[in-house]
Amino acid sequence: MINMIQYLEQNPALVTLLKEKKASLIGMTELEQKAIVDSFDEDAGLESTIWY
Numbered sequence: 376m377i378n379m380i381q382y383l384e385q386n387p388a389l390v391t392l393l394k395e396k397k398a399s400l401i402g403m404t405e406l407e408q409k410a411i412v413d414s415f416d417e418d419a420g421l422e423s424t425i426w427y
Contacts, residue, residue, distance in 0.1 A: 379403075380411060390415050 379400060383390050392398035393412050400408045 376403075376407070376411075380414075383411070383415070387415075 383393075389398060390412065393400070393408065400411070403411070
């Protein structure tokens with residue numbers, strides 16, 4: 376799964392296709408795919424969050 380996430384980081388256009396349900400990740404359940412796509416949405420919010 377790590378390799379898949381790294382690949383998606385290098386190819387953000389594929390993340391867009393996944394969000395639009397025009398592509399899917401073979402070998403991953405719908406729940407796993409949703410978790411990966413959601414993690415890309417949350418990345419922007421983490422940069423502005425202060426961690427203590």
